[in-house]
Structures are given as C-alpha cells and as structure tokens.
Amino acid sequence: MFGDTLATRVAERESQIVLGLDPDPAALWPGRAGEPAQGSPAERAGEAVLGHCRALIDATADACVAVKLQLACFERLGTAGWSTLEAVAAHARGLGLLVIADGKRGDIPVSAAAYAQALLGGIETSFGAVPGLRADLLTVNPLMGTDAIEPFVAAARSAGAGVLVLVRTSNTGAADVEDLELRGGGAVWERVATIVGALGASAVGEAGLSDVGAVMGATEPRHLLRARELMGNATFLLPGVGAQGGRVEDLAPAFAPGRAGGLITASRSIANAHVQNGGEPAAAARAEAERLRERAWAL
Amino acid sequence: MFGDTLATRVAERESQIVLGLDPDPAALWPGRAGEPAQGSPAERAGEAVLGHCRALIDATADACVAVKLQLACFERLGTAGWSTLEAVAAHARGLGLLVIADGKRGDIPVSAAAYAQALLGGIETSFGAVPGLRADLLTVNPLMGTDAIEPFVAAARSAGAGVLVLVRTSNTGAADVEDLELRGGGAVWERVATIVGALGASAVGEAGLSDVGAVMGATEPRHLLRARELMGNATFLLPGVGAQGGRVEDLAPAFAPGRAGGLITASRSIANAHVQNGGEPAAAARAEAERLRERAWAL
Numbered sequence: 001m002f003g004d005t006l007a008t009r010v011a012e013r014e015s016q017i018v019l020g021l022d023p024d025p026a027a028l029w030p031g032r033a034g035e036p037a038q039g040s041p042a043e044r045a046g047e048a049v050l051g052h053c054r055a056l057i058d059a060t061a062d063a064c065v066a067v068k069l070q071l072a073c074f075e076r077l078g079t080a081g082w083s084t085l086e087a088v089a090a091h092a093r094g095l096g097l098l099v100i101a102d103g104k105r106g107d108i109p110v111s112a113a114a115y116a117q118a119l120l121g122g123i124e125t126s127f128g129a130v131p132g133l134r135a136d137l138l139t140v141n142p143l144m145g146t147d148a149i150e151p152f153v154a155a156a157r158s159a160g161a162g163v164l165v166l167v168r169t170s171n172t173g174a175a176d177v178e179d180l181e182l183r184g185g186g187a188v189w190e191r192v193a194t195i196v197g198a199l200g201a202s203a204v205g206e207a208g209l210s211d212v213g214a215v216m217g218a219t220e221p222r223h224l225l226r227a228r229e230l231m232g233n234a235t236f237l238l239p240g241v242g243a244q245g246g247r248v249e250d251l252a253p254a255f256a257p258g259r260a261g262g263l264i265t266a267s268r269s270i271a272n273a274h275v276q277n278g279g280e281p282a283a284a285a286r287a288e289a290e291r292l293r294e295r296a297w298a299l
Numbered sequence: 300m301f302g303d304t305l306a307t308r309v310a311e312r313e314s315q316i317v318l319g320l321d322p323d324p325a326a327l328w329p330g331r332a333g334e335p336a337q338g339s340p341a342e343r344a345g346e347a348v349l350g351h352c353r354a355l356i357d358a359t360a361d362a363c364v365a366v367k368l369q370l371a372c373f374e375r376l377g378t379a380g381w382s383t384l385e386a387v388a389a390h391a392r393g394l395g396l397l398v399i400a401d402g403k404r405g406d407i408p409v410s411a412a413a414y415a416q417a418l419l420g421g422i423e424t425s426f427g428a429v430p431g432l433r434a435d436l437l438t439v440n441p442l443m444g445t446d447a448i449e450p451f452v453a454a455a456r457s458a459g460a461g462v463l464v465l466v467r468t469s470n471t472g473a474a475d476v477e478d479l480e481l482r483g484g485g486a487v488w489e490r491v492a493t494i495v496g497a498l499g500a501s502a503v504g505e506a507g508l509s510d511v512g513a514v515m516g517a518t519e520p521r522h523l524l525r526a527r528e529l530m531g532n533a534t535f536l537l538p539g540v541g542a543q544g545g546r547v548e549d550l551a552p553a554f555a556p557g558r559a560g561g562l563i564t565a566s567r568s569i570a571n572a573h574v575q576n577g578g579e580p581a582a583a584a585r586a587e588a589e590r591l592r593e594r595a596w597a598l
Contacts, residue, residue: 072413072417073413076429077429078385079381079385104406107369107371108469114375118375123324125340126325130341130375132377133377145472148470148472169407172444174444176490177491178443182480
C-alpha cells in the first residue's frame with residue numbers, strides 16, 4: 001500500500017517537504033566546479049543542470065522527504081534532458097528521497113498506460129526490459145475523465161507507487177475551468193475531487209491514506225477544508241508556498257489524516273533563498289528547507 | 300499566420316489526413332530489415348521503432364498532410380525514445396509533412412513556457428542553442444485555464460506554429476468532466492471552446508483560420524456543429540476515426556471554414572490495415588490512408 005510507504009517515509013524523515021526541481025539553464029547556482037568543456041550545447045547544458053540539481057539535493061535532502069521533478073524543464077534539453085532527468089532521479093533516490101514525476105500527463109487509456117510505463121516501471125520489449133523513471137508518485141491531469149486516470153492508478157498500484165491528480169491548482173487560471181460552478185451544485189474541481197476519492201477508496205492503508213492523492217494549490221487554503229471532506233484519505237501535494245504566495249500556516253486541514261496527509265512543495269523559494277536572504281546558495285537553501293520543515297511539522 | 304500555412308499545405312497536398320504514430324515495440328511491422336544487433340534494450344527498441352515509423356511514413360506520406368507523434372509512446376523508451384522522436388519528426392519533415400507533437404501538456408505559465416521550448420524552437424543557453432522538436436502544431440490541455448494555455452500560444456505564434464487545445468475528446472471518460480453541465484448553461488467543453496475562440500481571434504489569416512485549434516473527437520459528431528459555432532476560425536483535429544468508431548462522413552461541419560478546417564487523424568486503422576484487409580503492411584496502409592484522403596476531400 002503506497003499510503004503506508006509514504007506515511008513511514010514521512011515519519012522516518014520527520015519531513016513533509018518536497019524539493020521542487022525546475023532547473024533553468026540561465027539560472028543555475030553560480031560557482032559550481034566541473035562544468036563540462038565539451039559535448040553539444042544540449043549535453044553541456046544537461047551536465048550543468050545535473051550538477052545544479054545534485055548540489056541542491058545534497059544541500060537540502062536532510063530537511064526533505066521527496067523531490068518533485070518538473071519534466072518540462074528537462075524535456076526542453078531534448079535527449080540530453082531526458083538523460084539528465086534519469087540521473088537526477090537516481091541521485092535523489094540514492095539519498096533516500098521519494099521521487100515525484102511532475103508531468104501532469106493525461107490521455108486516452110492506451111496512451112495513459114504508455115505514459116505510466118515511461119514514468120514508472122518501464123516496458124518489456126523483445127530486445128529486453130527498458131527501465132522507466134521509477135517514480136514514486138506522478139501528477140496526472142483529469143480533464144479527460146476517469147478512463148484517462150485509471151491506467152495511471154493501475155500501473156502505480158502494481159508498482160507500489162501513487163498518483164497525484166490535479167484537483168485545484170495554484171495558478172490564477174484555475175478560476176477559468178476548475179472553479180466553474182456546475183448545474184447540479186459544486187464546482188468542477190469538487191467533481192474531480194469526488195472522482196479522486198472514489199478511485200482511491202479500495203486502496204487505503206493502515207495509516208489512513210490511499211494511493212490516489214490530489215494536487216491542491218496552497219494559494220487557496222479556503223478550499224482545503226472542502227477538499228478534505230471530499231477526499232478523506234488522499235495525500236495532498238501542496239504547491240504554491242513561497243514564490244506564489246501561499247503560507248504554511250494556512251495548510252493545517254491538509255494534515256487531518258496524519259502528517260503524510262500533506263506534502264508541501266517549494267522550488268524557487270528554496271533554490272533562490274540566497275537571493276532573498278543572502279549567504280551561500282547551498283547554506284541558504286538548506287536553511288529555508290529546514291525552516292519550512294519545522295513549520296510544517298509543528299502544525 | 301499559421302492558419303494560412305496550414306491552408307496552403309492542405310491545398311498543395313490535397314489531403315486533410317494526419318498519420319498518427321503511436322508505436323508499440325510489441326506491434327511493429329514484421330519483416331523490416333536492418334534491426335540493430337547491439338546497444339541497450341532501449342537503444343535497440345528505439346532503432347526498431349524508428350524503422351517502423353519511417354516505413355509507415357514512407358508508405359503513406361503521399362496521402363497525408365501531417366504526422367501526429369504520440370509522445371507517450373516515445374517517452375516510454377527513455378533517453379533513446381526521445382532521440383527516436385526527434386529522428387521521426389525529422390524524417391516526416393523531410394517528406395514535406397507537418398509535425399504535430401501530441402503531448403497534451405498543460406501547466407502553470409513558467410512550466411508551460413518550458414514545454415513550449417521543448418516542442419517548438421528550443422532554448423538559448425550559455426553553452427549555445429539547444430534545438431527543440433520544431434513541431435508545427437502541439438496539443439495542449441486546458442484544465443488549468445487561460446494562463447496555462449497562453450504561453451503555448453505565444454511561443455507557437457512567434458515560431459510560426461499552432462496550438463490544438465483539447466476541447467471535447469474521443470474517449471468514453473470525456474463525459475466525466477468535459478461534458479458536465481454548468482450552472483450558467485452549456486457544458487465545460489463549450490466554455491473551453493469559448494476560451495479557444497478568444498485566444499485565436501487576433502491571429503486569423505486570409506484563409507479564415509486562426510493559430511489556435513481544437514481537438515474534437517470524431518466519435519461524437521453531434522458536437523461538431525456546436526463547436527463550429529463557438530470556434531468559427533479554429534482548425535479541428537479529429538481523432539477517433541476508424542479503431543475508435545468515428546466515420547469520415549459525419550465530419551462535414553468541421554470543414555465549414557474550408558478544407559483546412561479539419562484534420563482527420565488515424566493511427567491504428569492505418570498501421571494495422573493489413574490485419575483487417577490483408578496484404579503487405581505498407582501497401583495496406585497506403586491504401587487505407589488514400590481511402591480516407593479521398594473520402595475527406597470529397598466532403
């Protein structure tokens with residue numbers, strides 16, 4: 001049961017903090033040694049991104065339970081980017097961190113199953129097994145409905161992993177579709193929350209958590225109470241703290257099922273902590289991650 | 300103006316048919332020569348997929364205007380898969396076909412912009428320019444709202460490319476969210492259609508087509524008339540013909556703005572035509588693509 005795996009990991013690490021990795025080749029930490037002098041621009045950029053991500057993970061791992069890899073930032077480096085993605089995931093895993101593949105995929109069932117192979121356990125071919133990214137959690141877009149989510153849930157369940165469905169996101173545009181009011185009452189996002197609750201109902205572990213969680217933007221904490229009513233056993237991934245304006249103090253409803261009921265993800269506020277607070281990037285990032293960890297753990 | 304580029308290409312090729320490429324390593328065309336004997340399983344599978352896609356493109360290019368690359372099927376081969384994806388896109392482009400990157404991406408603005416870099420023109424880095432996939436069209440998921448779509452539209456517009464927003468998809472699950480009735484009247488998908496119409500309004504070319512199109516499943520042709528009312532200048536990408544049950548004859552409303560108003564995408568019905576109709580895979584695929592082309596052109 002993934003819910004129990006997650007609860008154990010959160011308890012062991014005493015952290016609900018997720019380090020978001022969305023590396024921009026134009027904004028990597030300065031002063032890293034060993035930047036490659038040869039290879040294609042993509043290969044060199046990929047190596048530099050890998051160095052940056054490794055340094056950021058090494059600096060903050062003690063305060064975190066997981067990393068969240070923003071797939072877009074790796075894909076923009078093409079083939080070299082996918083190779084970098086795999087290396088970053090392996091590095092994080094080696095330090096005991098869970099790996100969240102943040103790709104927000106969603107497609108017809110046959111294609112959803114292919115995405116699940118890419119991000120989870122891979123695919124058997126006549127040439128041998130091709131490994132997948134082996135993520136522990138992956139984000140999924142529910143627009144196309146239940147049959148577009150189910151292949152992810154099935155694949156995650158058989159891999160001992162979990163799914164995080166976009167329910168109410170942290171961006172301004174969430175108002176355009178997710179917040180639309182339905183004729184039968186409630187908003188679109190509440191209907192999605194009901195689907196999430198149903199999909200996870202058959203796989204609730206001893207810790208009270210299922211393997212189907214939800215992305216709930218931390219920028220709209222007033223939604224968290226309602227979301228908890230509709231998804232009593234879902235782990236909430238909570239983006240939007242820090243750079244996007246959300247505050248840890250407002251997130252208490254997420255943790256109703258226990259400490260692993262909420263995972264707080266922060267990207268720029270950790271990676272760029274030195275810009276805000278001064279000091280060395282690694283030390284500033286570590287301090288900011290630890291500050292978030294302590295605040296969340298105290299809730 | 301991408302709408303004019305598309306209209307010209309459709310007129311030149313006398314085709315509105317899109318070859319869908321969703322290669323499954325377990326179901327490649329038999330009897331292809333030159334399968335690689337060395338390399339990792341992923342590299343060998345990638346080479347085999349590339350050979351399959353090249354053969355399929357070569358067989359059907361004369362009857363098609365574009366290829367649609369299902370990114371999931373390439374991503375499941377990891378780094379080798381992304382390399383294969385780039386090679387397949389280049390091969391199609393070399394034969395005069397437009398390239399549709401079918402990734403159904405959608406994310407907060409900064410990440411949407413990164414996806415657009417990946418699939419369109421790439422990114423400048425201090426190590427040099429990293430090329431993107433250089434797609435002509437890409438599919439986008441609108442769940443997260445206007446600010447999640449706009450970065451794709453902006454990047455496509457500056458690259459001379461276009462965007463296809465998921466409006467009403469061809470899967471059964473489309474009923475779960477897209478078809479929900481809103482308190483103010485209309486369905487969720489109709490609201491998305493209105494957003495699509497507005498985003499494209501400022502970039503309508505002489506041919507009457509904008510650079511913001513819509514994915515409209517061919518399995519529910521009753522929706523096409525309504526969709527055309529809401530998106531008068533959008534090109535409709537029409538999946539679901541063939542294997543999913545849609546019929547070309549039902550698609551006429553899509554072509555109201557002209558022949559480039561609709562692009563009919565078929566994947567398995569072309570690649571597996573030999574299973575249905577007998578004969579060599581290449582000849583059967585060519586015949587099926589040509590049959591679809593003639594039927595659509597006659598509408």
